[in-house]
Amino acid sequence: MTAGQVRTPHSISLRKKLIFALIATCLIVGLTDLCVRLIPIPEQAGRAVGSRRFMEWLSHLSLDEKEPIPLYESDSERIWKLSPDRKLESFNFHFAPGLEKQKIEITINQNGYRGKPAQPDTDEMLTVLCLGDSNIFGYPLDDRDVFPQVLEDSLSSKGIQTVQVINAGTPGYTSEQGRIWFDQQFHEQQFDWLILSFINNDAWPQPESDLAVLARMSKKIDTSGFEFLLGQSGLVRWGRYLTRKEIPESEYVPRVPLPRYRENLHALIDLALARGAKVLVLDYCVYPEYQPYVQSLQAVAQQSNLPYIQVPPLVLQELETGTFREEFPEEISRIQARWGEEHLQSNPLLWLYAEMYPEHLNEAGTRWLSEIVSELILPAQDNPVVPQP
Template identity: 25%
Template sequence: MRSLPWKRLLFALAPAVALLLGAEAVLRVAWRPPPEVRGAEAVRGTLLHPHPTRLWAPAPGALDNFGVPVRIDEDHLRAEVAGAAGPLVLTLGDSSVFGHGLTEPDTLHARLHQALAARGVDARVRTLAIPGYSTEQLKVVLEEVGWDMGPALLVVGAMWSDSNVDHFQDRVWLEALRAPGSRLRRLARRTRLVQWLSERAPIEETGQASNHTAVTWVQDATRTGLRRVPLQDYAANLDGILAEAAARGVGAVVLTPCSRSRLASSEGTFAPYVDAMARVAARRGTPQVDACAALTRDGDAWFLDALHPNGAANARYADALADALVAAGWPTRALLPSPAAPFDTPLVDPYAPTLPATAAETRQALLAALDTMKDDPLAGLAACAAIGEPASRELCAMAVIASDRSLGTQACALPAEPEGCWMALALATREPRWCARAGARKEDCWRELSLRPEAPWLQEGLTGAALVDAVSAQLTRAGLPVDHAETWRFVFSNPDQDCAAYEGTVAERFCADRGGSPPAGP
């Protein structure tokens, strides 16, 4: 009997498979990958890392939350739970709900626990909010970890990130992450064999930086573009969260967030989203609390900046929420959203960016290129080259880098002004030589890449001549002078360094002049 083709193929592949499995087994015993960067802190602000299913997230460990230390758990969430007993309440939102720049006692979840306790209600309260998260991302967080926590109540306060105008739309990027090719690459990178090869192969050959290297989430400064979550999608997402809560026996209350501008006037680009939130809550019979109604008109008393509430504002929000919940009979009454049909009322966003016909065509070309590069980054690169509009062409090039870093040099040849693209490539690969090509953004590129506590020369514990050689080599690769003052001030921000070890080197005078205090962040 003739052997079946698939059997012959199986026998042919068996030695190769055995070799790969053997290599994997040996490496798991004999080699350990470099420790993953934990608690990486930005010199300024909060460092967020690429996430395989949520776009970005803080790394587990200690996080610098704009000068305030925060603990992040293994689910990439703020770890603290306010309260030890009672039903679990989860707050959903972005940085304004996460507690931007706030110590734990001043956060909304901590204040809500206190407000409920003052009214005789024991509850555990924690947040699923993450800086920059939209309802698209929060749906993923709920599916991955939130529902499994067994919440009794959701406080839904997501709006600002959804209504934001930016150079990307969340749904497009999330769909790209879900592409089969993306998942396969992520699975492969978890093996010891691929990690070992990635550590040893030069970037020119593999295009891959170590998968233990943390990079920042790269965003343009431009405020032109599209709503991150279009108004109709936002309403559908809110409605979907409430419907899923009802199906799981979880109650809900909607918190419409406040800001300085919204406190001063109900008119603004946020207004359609405020209206959508109210419509969805009313249709589901879900209690709604307007955060602005809890405050006086003096914005300076309530906000750290244009958007983020301080502890006093969160205390007011918490009191308003607790009053609404107790008045509605919670927790005796579960406050389940009503099982209505999906929200489909047509909504109009008068503030949505309007695109002329040529811009609409460019947008379609960009979306088509992004869709193509899910399965074929090289074909996606070719599609990017056909886009004429400069900003979209640059964005497309940066998307190619996110899809396949080995195409980075080809991608950065596309934009007319490629500085941002080279900076993105440097951050994606952790390779300072690309900063040298970033033109006017070279200094910014170097700061983002290297002036951080997770810099290689700090992680490796180098001192003396070895440290000077390592830092000087990196500066040279970045196209910067070896006596770059800002870098050496950062290196010597640790007052325990022994300056005697740096005598006769370029670093000697910087160690002597350090003054014992760290430099201002970039």
């Protein structure tokens, strides 16, 4: 450049301007998205089945006092399942303030259900498969007090020398989940009796039915595709949340509609009967608003000519006229230490139920019920009962 010449500004091509603008836009959007991802997205109010909040609530029902051992894990085929190979040292959460906090153990075997793994069925062995929800699982009881275990104890004490009662109960399960669970784990298992107990969770109103939740969870995502990457964006996820329709409780639906409930029950019963097994139905329903499900369960049992036990009315009868306090003194002493005479007098249901609002049987309740069930099972056996010495 010679003296007197004026430097002209260097012009930037349109192409470079567009590239710089695109880079700046990507940086701004990327940083914004990163910041937005740090903000947790609220879940729908309540404990919607299939949500993180529901899993947290379920897990807090059974906590290990020493270390955070998860009892449950999400499952795309059953919504959730029990984590295999777990042994929790927890306690019974239901007791009067200032009274005895009693320890319990919860053992989940390598196959993902409570108690001992099932053994192959033989001609000499009586095998009972208990399929159901938390009432079968044994919430909030110790391993030794759950219904399947005390039923096995009762049958053994009555002369059945080779017997196993399998605990296939999972807290919160519906007949929908139970049907899938049976196909996955017990389809090849031979058994002489099926004890079936699903009702309270099937009738439980939720934002979505179990089938809808399962359909959503089972969608296979292409983790290398654009849809997956888009779903990781904080901006996209918040956009979906803000445009999501909040479902009012007035529009909740049963987890399993009545027609599907009957279909699931018939399917499980037919599978058992086709194998030559006998079936017994247990009804633990204590909610008056669930009466249509009670009526359906009764009708299904009647159609297949099955023994049907409605637990709550029998509990009331036992409390009035029964001798359970004399029959189960060890269990009664634990109940008294947990609740005290004042609570037991004001709420007599606590003699046989675990909670203030009665739903799950306590250790005396399961022993009492096991005696009733074992008396039904024993006369129906083809083999003679050998008395114990």
